Amino acid sequence: MSVIPRKAVLKAKPYQPGKPIEEVKRELGLKDVIKMASNENPLGPSPKAVEAIKKQAGNINRYPEGGCFYLRQAIARKFKIKPEQVIFGNGSDELIGIALRAFVEEGDEVIVANPTFLMYEVASIVHGASVKVVPMRYFKYDLKAMKEAVTKNTKIVFVANPDNPNGTYVSRHELEDFLKGLPREIIVFLDEAYFEFAEEQDYPNGLDYLGKNNIIVTRTFSKAYGLAGLRVGYGISNPEIIKYMEAVREPFNVNSLAQAGAVGALRDKDFLSKAKKIVREGKKFIYYELKMMGVRYVPSVTNFILIELGSKSGEVAERLLKKGVIVRNMKAWGLENFIRVTIGKESENKRFIKELKKIVL
Numbered sequence: 001m002s003v004i005p006r007k008a009v010l011k012a013k014p015y016q017p018g019k020p021i022e023e024v025k026r027e028l029g030l031k032d033v034i035k036m037a038s039n040e041n042p043l044g045p046s047p048k049a050v051e052a053i054k055k056q057a058g059n060i061n062r063y064p065e066g067g068c069f070y071l072r073q074a075i076a077r078k079f080k081i082k083p084e085q086v087i088f089g090n091g092s093d094e095l096i097g098i099a100l101r102a103f104v105e106e107g108d109e110v111i112v113a114n115p116t117f118l119m120y121e122v123a124s125i126v127h128g129a130s131v132k133v134v135p136m137r138y139f140k141y142d143l144k145a146m147k148e149a150v151t152k153n154t155k156i157v158f159v160a161n162p163d164n165p166n167g168t169y170v171s172r173h174e175l176e177d178f179l180k181g182l183p184r185e186i187i188v189f190l191d192e193a194y195f196e197f198a199e200e201q202d203y204p205n206g207l208d209y210l211g212k213n214n215i216i217v218t219r220t221f222s223k224a225y226g227l228a229g230l231r232v233g234y235g236i237s238n239p240e241i242i243k244y245m246e247a248v249r250e251p252f253n254v255n256s257l258a259q260a261g262a263v264g265a266l267r268d269k270d271f272l273s274k275a276k277k278i279v280r281e282g283k284k285f286i287y288y289e290l291k292m293m294g295v296r297y298v299p300s301v302t303n304f305i306l307i308e309l310g311s312k313s314g315e316v317a318e319r320l321l322k323k324g325v326i327v328r329n330m331k332a333w334g335l336e337n338f339i340r341v342t343i344g345k346e347s348e349n350k351r352f353i354k355e356l357k358k359i360v361l
């Protein structure tokens with residue numbers, strides 16, 4: 001029996017996530033595996049999030065509150081915005097699709113950079129958008145070129161700040177130059193999944209620019225807050241944009257445990273500062289070791305580092321995997337000479353360096 005999918009689906013390139021620890025253990029028969037491949041938080045979840053989830057567990061016979069009432073209040077209070085300026089997603093990933101569903105017709109144009117977070121292109125293709133790709137310059141978003149690529153058919157420009165996989169950021173000045181004179185109808189999807197880690201003076205807070213342009217700022221509980229498995233992210237914009245996005249959202253897209261966990265995590269300031277500290281220190285250690293080995297890397301403001309290992313990078317990733325160290329092979333991004341490694345706990349960073357030395361030196 002043959003079926004006929006939408007034309008856009010025939011062009012879809014499925015996203016390949018980092019390998020889960022359990023899968024590697026199963027497939028390679030390994031007992032001790034560490035994952036440094038998906039920019040997760042190595043500390044585990046925030047204890048306050050776990051406590052809140054436990055309390056909520058007895059209620060999962062009921063559907064969740066579709067509007068994420070308590071989480072919405074907490075986010076609105078934290079950022080001093082109106083509750084109707086926020087939308088929640090099953091991870092911030094889901095908000096990419098929601099924005100496309102709300103604003104992009106078949107054939108409309110979206111602009112993405114390359115290489116950047118792959119989901120912008122993956123989701124845009126599935127939604128039937130025409131994707132215009134603008135190359136990065138020296139591992140950084142080229143916002144000038146992205147603005148020049150705008151046409152009357154452009155609906156959304158996707159900007160990851162900081163970027164994944166490069167770990168670089170767009171400065172306040174660069175963002176302001178980009179926004180100045182950009183036609184108002186164009187939506188800037190400003191993905192700040194790694195916002196909490198970026199501590200540079202000139203790193204802009206996307207929320208400061210709401211109102212002047214049509215901007216959707218997205219953030220997540222998956223990284224600094226340690227809740228990747230729960231799947232919660234949020235988008236902040238003006239109430240009109242949020243209203244259209246809400247119209248195409250699944251009614252119960254964020255489950256009740258995720259909502260409770262996220263509220264708990266927001267209260268856990270201690271956990272957040274520990275997570276930032278471990279990344280700051282881990283990065284310093286890995287940078288130092290890489291320098292000693294004569295290995296080049298892209299300085300990062302996030303919790304991961306893009307490391308240049310030449311044409312054998314894919315092989316290095318495979319050999320590390322066999323030793324129980326999961327890092328990201330960058331082939332899917334077209335970065336054949338690189339691997340990407342997420343900062344882990346001190347012991348994990350040491351193990352990664354030890355295994356890398358055995359391969360590279």
Ligand SMILES: Cc1ncc(COP(=O)(O)O)c(C=O)c1O
Nearest residue numbers: 091092093117164193220222233
């Ligand atoms: C730049 C960027 N945006 C969004 C996401 C999606 O995160 P989540 O769906 O877990 O919120 C990721 C995850 O790796 C990312 O790197």
